[in-house]
Amino acid sequence: GSGRHSLIAALAARVGRGIACIDCHRLPRAGKLMAAALRQELFRALLRGCVPVVSGLEAADPADAEGQDVIKQTLRSHPGPVCIRAAPEASLPLDPGFVTAMLPSLNESERAAFWHEALERAALPVADVDALAARYRVGPGVIEQVIAQVVSRRNHEGVSPDDDAGSQLEEVSAQHIATRLSHIATHVRRLARWEQVALPEDVIDSIREFVARISHRKTVYEKWGFDAKMTTSRGLTALFYGPPGTGKSMVAGLIARELGLDLYRIDLARIVSKWIGETEKNLAEVFDAAEDGQVVILFDEADSLFAKRTEVKSSVDRYANLEVNYLLQRLDTFEGVGILTTNLEGSIDQAFKRRMSLRLHFPFPDEDMRVRLWAAHIPAEAPVAGDFDFLDLARRFPLSGGYIRNSTLRAAFLAAQENRPLGQEHLLRAIALEYRELGKLSTSGRME
Ligand SMILES: Nc1ncnc2c1ncn2[C@@H]1O[C@H](COP(=O)(O)OP(=O)(O)OP(=O)(O)O)[C@@H](O)[C@H]1O
Ligand SMILES: [Mg+2]
Structure with a gap:
């Protein structure tokens, strides 16, 4: 969402070329097989005269040194330019010598500027552009898509050009996020209210404080400049633990309602795939969507995913650990709002616990x-x-x-x-x- 795709496409267009996107998450995970598939895709791009844009290289198992070598070789031997898209923290099978361009993700003010500019180009009247930018953390590519969709809808419905487009843009942006999440998450529509919860005062206080932290993020990070001083993630994550039926899931809903955000419950069974590498890809989608939109993600019964790393005994363990490592990395850069719930606090890996902004125990009611x-x-x-x-x-x-x-x-x-x-x-x-x-x-x- 920082505009990597748009930037590459614009650069390629300058030299009169299109781009061909290659997502390694869709290729076999094992190094040698991935390299072979990648070689084929690169060749196809070459035939079409396109600049290949490779993403998902981090899906290759970093412990498989030989596999990493073959991938490096494949990329090295491609005649012509190759673009790689990756997260800043990713470790990739690349030779030194690649030109890296680090695109900082746009902050709220920059996104607002982009919305302003793009809306003006499209001649769409919107009274409160800043509010829109604050609500949806989408990058330039999505902003263009959303605007195009609204323009065509307005033409189709014969809306007067002076009508404010704010609510239509909101609706399409929300749909955009929902579509990305719909195959792995459930939109929870019944959200609890404060007057319905019965919890001890100190637990209530912690919940209120968590909500306040989320709502004052922009002030503290952007206006007060704490952003630059922070080396850790700006996301807000909570771990709720305690016996069954003590209100953990309920409070997740309450928090979403308080913030006016949508709550999406991640279906762990749908995410954890038997295909190695798929799980990570699904997770990546969840985190990205949670960052971009007005959503709180809820990992209900999180133990199955955030459990302790196992000692490596088989290759399956190794892949399970890869997922944990991925999650840890991703949590460090996560900027959204996420809630984990579990009955078994002890089963959650210590490294996850440390990364949580709030760890809250839900006691058995007296x-x-x-x-x-x-x-x-x-x-x-x-x-x-x-x-x-x-x-x-x-x-x-x-x-x-x-x-x-x-x-x-x-x-x-x-x-x-x-x-x-x-x-x-x-x-x-x-x-x-x-x-x-x-x-x-x-x-x-x-x-x-
Ligand atoms: N603290 C509470 N205050 C009010 N109602 C509660 C509370 N705890 C539980 N309930 C009631 O019990 C229902 C189930 O609670 P909830 O699903 O939030 O429990 P949980 O802690 O997530 O349990 P589990 O660990 O089994 O997922 C709620 O919908 C609510 O009706
Ligand atoms: Mg629950």
């Missing part, structure tokens, strides 16, 4: 908290029979919020089925059913 949880889960509109004794429930049943939610819902269905208002007795029956379902004979053990 008795007082359970009273509040029961009360919070019965809607005001529900017909009730007399007063509930939540204190009695809280004392007798050590349940987390998740089970309390299940029990109230279940009780409501029991009552509806009997065509009676909801009463204490329904709650008790529902709790018994919950315990039984978990295979517990007594209704006293702690349920997590």
Whole structure:
């Protein structure tokens, strides 16, 4: 998103050439096979008279020295210019001698300037261009695409040229991000509100502070110049850990709502591919999209991905570790908002924990908290029979919020089925059913 693609295309156009994009993530991962496929792609570009633009070279296994050598050789022997696109931190199989151009990613003011310029060219009226730039961290290429799409839509719909295009541009930009995420993430639409959560005061304070940090990022980093002083990532990441049903996923939604951002839950099963190298590519897409858009990414049950690095015993372990290494590298440059949740804090690699801006423990609710949880889960509109004794429930049943939610819902269905208002007795029956379902004979053990 820093304009690498646009820059290369413009340079090639100067000399009357087109470009041919070669993404090594789509080629076989193993060094020799990748080199062979790459050679073919380069040759094809040559035949078409295009300047080849190679990306994804970091997908080659850095531990495979021989493979790295063959790739270097392939690139070296290509007759004609070759452009490589990579992240600044990537380690690539390249001979020394390549000209490197480091494009800093555009900051908000620069992006705003680009929007202004491009909108003027397209003669699109927008009242608040800066707001648009602040909301979508997209690079020049995407900005052009979005504008082109809006222009053609307006022509098609016969919109008056004086009509403000702000909301249309917002909509198309949001769609752009959503499309990129849709095959690996789920858009979570039901987001919790503050009044629905029951958590200890110190946990609430930490959540509020995290939200404030996200909203004041621009002021602190750009206006106050902290950007230049920071060597670590400007992204904001949180690790929520604690027993099941204590509100971790719920609070992720709350944070997104507070910030007016969309929440995308990453489907780890869809990301972790059996194809070596694919996982990394999927992850790269997630992080890029999260940086570019108005989204919070949620790695629910993150342990499967962020688990401790294993001792290398097989080649599978080695690749698993590669993914971890990739994640660590990527987190260091990540500029978006990400939340990880887990039940097993101990399973998360220490190196990840260190990189998190916030590590927050969600405790199992104590008795007082359970009273509040029961009360919070019965809607005001529900017909009730007399007063509930939540204190009695809280004392007798050590349940987390998740089970309390299940029990109230279940009780409501029991009552509806009997065509009676909801009463204490329904709650008790529902709790018994919950315990039984978990295979517990007594209704006293702690349920997590
Ligand atoms: N602290 C809480 N305050 C209010 N409601 C809660 C709280 N914790 C849990 N709940 C209720 O339980 C439901 C499930 O909670 P949630 O999915 O957030 O738990 P979790 O910590 O993510 O659990 P898991 O580790 O199993 O994913 C919530 O939708 C909410 O109804
Ligand atoms: Mg959860």
